[in-house]
Amino acid sequence: MTDPEAGRRSRRRPRQRVIPLEPVPAARMRWVFTLLCLGLIGLMGRMAWLQVMQSSALEARARSVQTQRTDPLGTRRPIVDRAGRLVALDEERFRLWAHPNNFRFPGDDPSVVRQPLDLARRLSGLLALPMADLVQRMGDRPSGIRLAEGLDPETASEVRRLGISGLDLEAYSHRVYPQGNLFANVVGFLNLEREPQAGLEQSRDRDLQRHEQSRSLRRGADGTPLPDNLSPGIFFGDDLRLQLTLDARLQELAAKALAAQVKEWSAKKGVAIVMDVRNGELLALASTPTYDPNRYWDFPPALFREWSVQDLYEPGSTFKPINLAIALQEKVIGPNDTVNDIGQLQIGGWPIFNHDKGANGVIDFATVLQVSSNVGMVQAMRNLEPLRYWQWLSKLGLESKPDTDLPGAVAGQLKTSQQFTTQPIEPATAAFGQGFSLTPLKLVQLHALLANGGRMVSPHITRGLRSGDGLARRNRTLGQPLIRPEVTRTVLAWMESVVEKGSGKGARTAGYRIGGKTGTAQKALNGVYVPGAKICSFVATLPIEDPRYVVLVVVDEPQGGNAYGSTVAVPVAKQIIDGLLVIEKIPPSGGRTAHQPARRPAVALDGAPASAG
């Protein structure tokens, strides 16, 4: 211990004095205690300030750091074709904002501000923009400059990797149509403000908007979400895709064939439609001319509507099989009846000719279709009371808006029942498909009705929304039956003969039984037929033994004297049919190619003379 030592040492001191050991004073220790207590009381005050007075402000501040809020980006669901090929999708793009008053490279002193030129030097390669452009864009403004737009995620991450302070990347969604103009006519497009402007994008806008909600989620600093104050469904994200019934390959094939033909005949426009007759699904709806939805601003807005759904035309001869089916259904003609085609009729003061003004004599209905005899049709339909005829046309929905998901579909035009019944010319012209008008889509629907045994199916191009990579199943709706199946079988047999030896010969395909009907209709403008203005069309049904598809090709105003349904529309339909047979893997129709052997040698194109049977 130190006591004795201290004692020893003190003896050596000059002043030999024993210093008494003073006890540690209690007062001093109380002072120390008081000091500690003051400190603790001070801390209580500090805690009261932090945890009572400032608590709500501090907690709010803490929560704002801890809580991550995500706002909806306004993304849209993708659109895919029937096989899942992408037709429209959202891509993440970036907008690059520059704030020159804050330009700093990584490692720079915080007080340094770089010149826009330094920045442009680093960025111009990445953004593929000339330096001068960038510098000019920045100008003298201190901040908030939109330097570049539409950067893809790779470029954006490279820009981010530069670590330059004063650059800001803003993510946004951009609609991309990878198939270009192929589906533009039905899918439509979004404008730069992401507002739907046409097609399905517009008509099914609500279905295409992705279900997004802004959500607040408290997280740990490493991003782990905390199960705290969560509302139900907060993690729900949808990966739904709108699936079309269209097939991109068939669509492309149809579009190419059609575009080539429209160009060759200098026609105004054309459309090719392929429908599955069993449920009304459209496999192709190709239209020309069309536009590229990725660059919609380069095209006239008139192209943004699909004319085959929105424009009316007089179908002409392609409507004759429908009329015959009506007459057979009403039993005013028999399957084996004949008519005497005398070449010319006078109805209500109006002359009616065959298109070649020739007479075909006594012919059966197969031949009427083969030679496309107007006079024969008028004589056949004369047996049907005009009111009954009008009622049938009305029942087939010529006047009503078709039940379809195609945007902007319009109803056809039919004379009033009073006009139809009091003026004999009306039922007479209707017999060969003139004097009323419909859309090509409606015509396809009516031919599908013949093909599927008399049921009215709704033409449509969407199958529905499906999650992830799932594909929607085929729609199995049965349409409303309107015509007896045996009637339709009879008409189909007649149509098959048209392809076998009539005006539709160009569509003949070895090994397959195909029915069809050509049409070459005059165009009317303000009630007057325009000379030389024709609409050439061809409608085909295949395979006849178990009809599954209707193919319609319509070409508007092909130029040239030889422009007929058989010359303009049939070759396009033939290409589409060839493609369809392969794409849909349709087996050949067994040995027989002709269901109803012709009694007479085959006739040539539309209107070639045939002698009476």
Add this chain to the structure above:
Amino acid sequence: MLPLDWSLWPAEARLLLTLTLIWSLAGLLILGSASWWVASREMGEGAYYLKRQVIWMLASWGLLSLAVSTDLRRWMKVAGPAVWIGCLLVAATLLFGDPVNGASRWLPIGPMQIQPSELVKPFVVLQAANLFAHWKRSGVDQKLLWLGSFGALILLILKQPNLSTAALTGLLLWLMAFSAGLRLRSLFGTALVGAALGFSSIMINEYQRLRVVSFLNPWQDPQGDGYQLVQSLLAIGSGGILGQGFGLSTQKLQYLPIQSTDFIFAVYAEEFGFIGSVMLLLFLMLVAFLGLRVALRCRSNQARLTAIGCTTLLIGQSLMNLAVASGAMPTTGLPLPMVSYGGNSLLSSLLVAGLLIRCSLESTSLVGGRRPRRQNERSNQHLAPSR
């Protein structure tokens, strides 16, 4: 086992032992809550820190029982050499230490990391008690020798740099000297010198200067120098009056840095709120009061000074830790006794608690202490129990 039959223990000693036990167990609970998330993220095991703390806690309680059952005079004898060894070890950290966060406070001994500046603290208390107990009767050489040793220790700790421990040691010595009844003039003179020393240290070391500046207004640079304090204030403020509930702190989820050591109080305050904070402070006040009672009851000057020194060390360190966490003091790295993760701190804190309890036991004159040889020493005991 017990150095004195439990029934003969003074009330202070019993209470202090109980409170130390409560403090230790509560510390484990708080550490468990504060460290679990980070441990499971960084170590792959939620209980990683807790397990190690429990082992250290057991070892530290062993040390406490050793302190309680060992004669205070024997501790006094080893105190001087221990301070010198402490000086050498602190010097060693400067040469061989592992720098952590820019400061080399740790010395790797085998698998363990020892922190000499932490372990030397109880011996500083003991040696200061030795020195100041009869300050007026000590020779100048003795005074100079020990004041010089303490000064060297503080300077070495400052060099690590570990401003907080240096300041705590300085304050501790000053308060013990104050308790010992030294002249106020020389005390305040020393305080001035110490303050100047601290000030110059702050001026010389940039990291300390930045901390001091950021402490004055942490919101100025919440992502930089003020980050730790801002996160701590957010945690404490989020606690509100009632707290978020045990285990439910959000700030501990890696927002708050060093949440299991220096800023563990912020986690506690967020989970237990103002009520919890006040209870902790009242608890500390009770410990301080008991410490004062023990000191007043003690018979020898050494024991008195040891008791008040131990109290000052435990409560003062807690106070400083809380003041740092709540932004009342510049951000420095001091552990919260019995609560913060770290074996060195636990060993040191529980040894100090054990010494305090030992002082209380010896105040009964039933254990320890030599029979007083000097009459004057005896006569100075104003509460001499009859034997």
